[in-house]
Amino acid sequence: MTAKRKRVAILISGRGSNMRSLVEAARAPDFPAEIALVISNIADAQGLDFARTQGVATAVVDHKIFSNREKFERAIQETLLAQEIDLICLAGFMRLLTPWFVGQWRDRMLNIHPALLPSYRGLHTHERALADGVKIHGATVHFVAPEMDAGPIVAQAAVPVLQDDTPDALAARVLAQEHRIYPLALKLVAGGAARVEGVRVLIDGAAPAPDALLWPAV
Structure with missing residues (x-):
């Protein structure tokens, strides 16, 4: 019997370029997840238009109409439960999440961050990497924890960080890698190959990448 595909909701606040990469990857018949819903806290977020053209259900939950973060998140939670969502992917969702919401989706919510965590948590990662003179920069997909950019x-x-790099040039190269690793990470999690043990994720069948630029290489 073919395993049922996991139903995934993607939360966005803007153009959702990583959302696009996930939607495109999920078109493959052997991908273990389907993008069932895209939610935005911004009514005119560009990513909503793309999702609609792809036949993906969309919803807007405007944070500004709620008196606090938990009431906003409870409205999101109702939408997720109504759509029988199994996994969440954050893709440029510009709202901090409360421990309550994170706890509802423990080990079932992914985020992508434009840096090699645990370095450069927070914003302006490319500018900070250039200012520090690091030679290697990158992107990370991680399970969401109550602490920002942790898990x-x-x-x-x-x-690689090049000598003549600007923040925009570095960001563009990192974004290209984000579009590679987010679908990979979702595939591993939705397919059951990735599992959390303590603070680590163990991946069945993973082997180190020969060029050490992508982990895992599966």
Whole structure:
């Protein structure tokens, strides 16, 4: 019997370029997840238009109409439960989540961050990497924890920092890697190959990448 595909909701606040990469990856018949819903806290977020053109259900939950974060998140939770969502992917969702919401989705909510965590948590990661003179930068997909940009790491990709790099040039190279590793991470989690043990993610059948630029190489 074919395993049932996991139903995934993607939370966005803007154009959702990583959302696009997930939607495109999920078109493959052997991908273990389907993108069932895209939610935005911004009514005119560009990513909503793309989702609609792909036949993906969309919803807007405007944070500004709620008196606090938990009431906003409870409205999101109702939408997720109504759509029988199994997993969440954050893709440029620009709202901090409360411990209550994170706890509802423990080990079932992924985020992508434009840096090699645990380095450069927070914003302006590319500017900070250049200011520090690091030679390697990159992106990380991780399970969401109550602390910002924390949680067990599922996948990472690295890019070299060039001598003449600008924040925009570095960001573009990192974004290209984000589009590679987010679908990979979702595939591993939805397919059951990735599992959390303590603060680590163990991946069945994983082997180190020969060039050490992408982990895992599966």
